[in-house]
Amino acid sequence: MSDHKDIPPNTLMLFGVIGGLIGIYLTYFSYISPYFSIAGALGAICAVIWGADAVRRVAKYGLGTGVPSIGQIALGMGIVASMFGLAIVKPLPLAGPIVALITASLIGLIIGLFAQYVIKMKIPVMVRCMTEIAAAGSIIIVGYSAAVAGNFEFVSSIIPRVFDNGIILVVFWAGAVAILHPFNATLGPDETQKRLIYIAGSTGAITMTIIGIASTMTLGAVGGVTVVLGIILWVIFYKKFWDEVYKDSASVVGTGLIPKTEA
Amino acid sequence: MVEALLDPSTLTSILLIAISGTLICIAVHFVPVGGAPAAMAQATGIGTGTVELAAGSGLVGLITASYMNANVPDAPMALILGAGAMGSMIMISSAMFVGGLIYAYGVGVPFASAQIKRDPFTGTRQDIYMSKGTQGQGLPTICFVSGVIGAGLGGIGGALIYYVLYGIYEPLISPTSAAAVAGVFTVGVFYVNAVIPSYGVGGTIEGFHDPKFRRVLPKDTVTSFVVSLISGVVAVLIAGGMVT
Numbered sequence: 001m002s003d004h005k006d007i008p009p010n011t012l013m014l015f016g017v018i019g020g021l022i023g024i025y026l027t028y029f030s031y032i033s034p035y036f037s038i039a040g041a042l043g044a045i046c047a048v049i050w051g052a053d054a055v056r057r058v059a060k061y062g063l064g065t066g067v068p069s070i071g072q073i074a075l076g077m078g079i080v081a082s083m084f085g086l087a088i089v090k091p092l093p094l095a096g097p098i099v100a101l102i103t104a105s106l107i108g109l110i111i112g113l114f115a116q117y118v119i120k121m122k123i124p125v126m127v128r129c130m131t132e133i134a135a136a137g138s139i140i141i142v143g144y145s146a147a148v149a150g151n152f153e154f155v156s157s158i159i160p161r162v163f164d165n166g167i168i169l170v171v172f173w174a175g176a177v178a179i180l181h182p183f184n185a186t187l188g189p190d191e192t193q194k195r196l197i198y199i200a201g202s203t204g205a206i207t208m209t210i211i212g213i214a215s216t217m218t219l220g221a222v223g224g225v226t227v228v229l230g231i232i233l234w235v236i237f238y239k240k241f242w243d244e245v246y247k248d249s250a251s252v253v254g255t256g257l258i259p260k261t262e263a
Numbered sequence: 264m265v266e267a268l269l270d271p272s273t274l275t276s277i278l279l280i281a282i283s284g285t286l287i288c289i290a291v292h293f294v295p296v297g298g299a300p301a302a303m304a305q306a307t308g309i310g311t312g313t314v315e316l317a318a319g320s321g322l323v324g325l326i327t328a329s330y331m332n333a334n335v336p337d338a339p340m341a342l343i344l345g346a347g348a349m350g351s352m353i354m355i356s357s358a359m360f361v362g363g364l365i366y367a368y369g370v371g372v373p374f375a376s377a378q379i380k381r382d383p384f385t386g387t388r389q390d391i392y393m394s395k396g397t398q399g400q401g402l403p404t405i406c407f408v409s410g411v412i413g414a415g416l417g418g419i420g421g422a423l424i425y426y427v428l429y430g431i432y433e434p435l436i437s438p439t440s441a442a443a444v445a446g447v448f449t450v451g452v453f454y455v456n457a458v459i460p461s462y463g464v465g466g467t468i469e470g471f472h473d474p475k476f477r478r479v480l481p482k483d484t485v486t487s488f489v490v491s492l493i494s495g496v497v498a499v500l501i502a503g504g505m506v507t
Contacts, residue, residue, distance in 0.1 A: 063462065063466075064462070064465035064466040065298070065312055065313060065314070065458075065461040065462060065465070065466045066298070066299075066312050066466070068312065068314065068315075069312060069313070069314045069458045069461055069462075070458070072314055072318070072454045072457075072458060073454060073455055073458035073459075075451075075454070076450075076451045076452070076453070076454030076455040076458070077451070077455055078451075079447060079448075079450070079451040080448065080451040080452065080455070080494055080497055080498075081497070083444070083447070083448060083451075083497075083501055084497040084498075084500060084501055086504075087500075087501040087503070087504030087505065088500055088501070088503065088504050089504070090503075090504045090506075103497070107490070107493060110489070110490065110493065111455070111459070111486075111490055114459075114485075114486040114489065114490070115459075115462055115486070118482045118485060118486050119459070119462050119463045119479075119482055119483065119486060120482075121462055154504060155436070155504065155505055159436065159440045159443070159444065160440070163440060163443035163444055163447060164439050164440055164443050166443070168443070168447050169447070169450075172447070172450065172451075
């Protein structure tokens with residue numbers, strides 16, 4: 001129905017990886033000013049947008065189990081890989097997020113290959129998308145965790161500030177919903193990538209708000225700024241989504257009767 | 264790092280994690296998952312997705328297992344696994360019982376399975392109670408039994424990962440942190456292993472009597488074992504980063 005061209009997957013991948021990593025690495029400077037930790041959540045939003053688009057590309061084929069399953073496996077792989085990536089690089093903490101990203105991609109690649117060739121799901125983009133989704137999942141976990149912990153050092157910051165108090169479960173669940181909700185909500189015969197990207201931005205931003213509330217517990221006033229910024233971003237993205245829905249609904253035309261047999 | 268990985272006790276831990284992941288994967292095949300059709304009483308099973316059911320019951324098992332681990336000093340492994348299995352089984356039984364009440368008195372359908380002619384437990388004929396155009400409805404006895412077995416296996420799997428990981432991390436960091444890290448890692452492995460079989464069964468399965476069960480179980484199990492083995496290696500290596 002729409003006449004605009006979709007943003008190519010590679011562009012979104014670069015946006016997610018580079019934006020995500022820049023955001024996460026900016027939190028490293030939180031020893032200069034604690035406000036740098038907010039960048040982690042902004043980086044995670046980039047990954048949410050990328051991940052939601054990857055979910056869209058694979059879930060379009062029909063998984064048979066609903067879209068939520070792929071969001072949950074993404075964050076499941078992401079959390080395993082992130083803990084490994086952040087913990088393993090003790091002599092060089094700076095490498096943590098990149099190692100997490102690579103590990104997640106490898107786990108995603110293996111699961112994708114198995115899903116394609118052993119379980120035989122017959123989805124041509126399965127391997128690529130599973131890798132992308134896992135990688136996005138790890139950036140989401142590390143990004144939001146860094147926004148709560150102040151930086152991404154596993155043993156000294158993330159364990160006491162994110163794991164001990166259970167905030168990691170909020171990161172896990174809210175992150176999973178952020179990545180799976182956009183396509184789950186917009187799927188259908190007339191869905192467009194534009195609407196998906198805007199609603200992905202809004203789910204990422206509302207997760208950032210929740211993360212902000214959590215980080216008022218760990219970082220104090222900085223959390224308040226994260227909340228306010230999250231709400232502003234949510235309003236912006238949601239308004240854009242709203243406008244897009246209005247524009248698209250104006251172009252809906254009759255599609256005829258419902259076919260007798262289901263496709 | 265490589266020689267540390269080849270240590271017999273480490274290898275045992277990795278293997279135990281791989282086995283527990285596989286147990287979770289097998290468990291999902293036992294749970295009568297009906298998905299969206301069952302939510303409209305057009306297929307046998309509980310009306311929600313594989314992942315939700317497996318994770319819902321498995322996570323309750325994880326809570327009961329960790330509670331046992333925290334409150335019984337030097338609890339033996341069997342006690343923790345038993346607690347996990349019990350928690351999962353209670354959770355899935357409650358879900359199936361309440362679901363059954365709604366199907367029987369709310370929707371008003373007779374419970375019937377589309378995959379077998381007679382229920383092996385009650386001996387009742389199934390096909391005459393099936394509504395036209397549906398694939399069975401509600402939760403017949405065999406599905407209920409299958410679901411309880413599945414939840415038990417899943418609970419044991421989740422509890423086993425938790426027990427092994429807690430044992431690895433506890434000497435390195437504080438008990439609270441060890442419990443948190445082990446618990447979150449278990450949740451991650453649980454989700455991965457709950458989704459893999461759901462792709463295999465394609466959304467719905469009735470239980471161990473379903474022909475699908477035998478068809479998809481081997482390939483799902485292989486996938487799950489390999490993925491869980493990798494998770495096991497990763498989990499053990501995380502401990503290396505905690506040594507101060």
